[in-house]
Amino acid sequence: MIESNVYIDPKIAALQPGEATTDVIEWVKVSLTILPLAAPISDAKVLTGRQKPLTEIAFIFAEIRTREGHEGIGFGYSKRAGGPGMYAHAKEIAPVLLGEDPNDIAKIFNKLLWAGASMGRSGLTTQAIAPFDIALWDLKAKRAKLPLAKLLGAHRDSVQCYNTSGGYLSTPLEHVLENVDISRENGIGGIKIKVGQPDTSIDFKRVKAVRERLGEGFPLMVDANQQWDRITAQRFGRRLEQFDLTWIEEPLDAYDIEGHAALAASLDTAIATGEMLTSFGEHAQLLNGKACDFIQPDAPRVGGITPFLQIMQLASFQGANLAPHFAMEIHLHLAAAFAQEPWLEHFEWLEPMFNERLVLKNGRMQVPNRPGLGFSLSDQALAWTVATEEFGKRP
Structure with missing residues (x-):
């Protein structure tokens, strides 16, 4: 497993918060996890020769923590190809979240989108944003003590x-x-x-x-x-x-x-x-x-x-x-x-x-009655994790 802890001054990533700001994002962790399937799986794309059988799924997990101690987790995924690319782009844009108010989800989504806009506003760039956006919604619902x-x-x-x-x-x-x-x-x-x-x-x-x-x-x-x-x-x-x-x-x-x-x-x-x-x-x-x-x-x-x-x-x-x-x-x-x-x-x-x-x-x-999305990573998921990187102050 690859680990690092990179601190980036929040002032670099975000504007100074206004009076309405109640909390700020201080720490972000991005992980690449590979889920192996029990047996290869084929659909019509395989039988027509367009793709190879599916044997594993790459997951990009994002974990976010704020100054007030609120946490959220989200994930994206890729089948067959693209997982390492998503992980690389997610690491590139992760510092954008530091210093932002986690309540401002739409604003943060746009910032993340424009951070990689030269690669387009669909495809891998948007899929790399998803773990962060989903984590912010999970965090918001957990803070409200409600299922999403x-x-x-x-x-x-x-x-x-x-x-x-x-x-x-x-x-x-x-x-x-x-x-x-x-x-x-x-x-x-x-x-x-x-x-x-x-x-x-x-x-x-x-x-x-x-x-x-x-x-x-x-x-x-x-x-x-x-x-x-x-x-x-x-x-x-x-x-x-x-x-x-x-x-x-x-x-x-x-x-x-x-x-x-x-x-x-x-x-x-x-x-x-x-x-x-x-x-x-x-x-x-x-x-x-x-x-x-x-x-x-x-x-x-x-x-x-x-x-x-x-x-x-x-x-x-x-x-x-x-x-x-x-x-x-x-x-x-x-x-x-x-x-x-x-x-x-x-x-x-x-x-x-x-x-x-x-x-x-x-x-x-x-629908579960657990706050947020209602899931947490298992020990098995941690064992399947092949790379991680952290940004901001470690909680």
């Missing part, structure tokens, strides 16, 4: 939840069906399986088998991971309508707004997309273009909770449904604060990283 959902203003105390991790294309069909049974026994509220094979007849067989196992009415989603062209998506989407799917996810390239809009207008099945987009602006184009029925933002990818809340507001105004991607430990709170009934994606992959567990009951994930 309650700080934001919850519409519900639980969110309907579906499972993805049992339906990857690398999983044989008989095991997919076993996973379906296990998920239902564990109280899951919906099942999503991967599609997008070069031979759509294989996809059809798998979807048919899962629908028969689930029976009519149980929520079933499919995810093509951007692997179809417009004609395939249109034709195969029509064939899939007999299975009463809750949605078809990422049927086309993530940036094909016109194509997704055409599918959303022509198919009876809802279209879901947005997980690969990395800014509020990109999601705004998707929503304003009427390109989806379910928007699927990912707070660690778009830059944190601050831009995610903007996406939520626009989605609500546009009448779109919400189904955040991955990171249920964060998205549970955000989905609970969305006006329309959302969906939450369940992944057990991250459980070894945290000391706490979320509770699933009757198809819904329960």
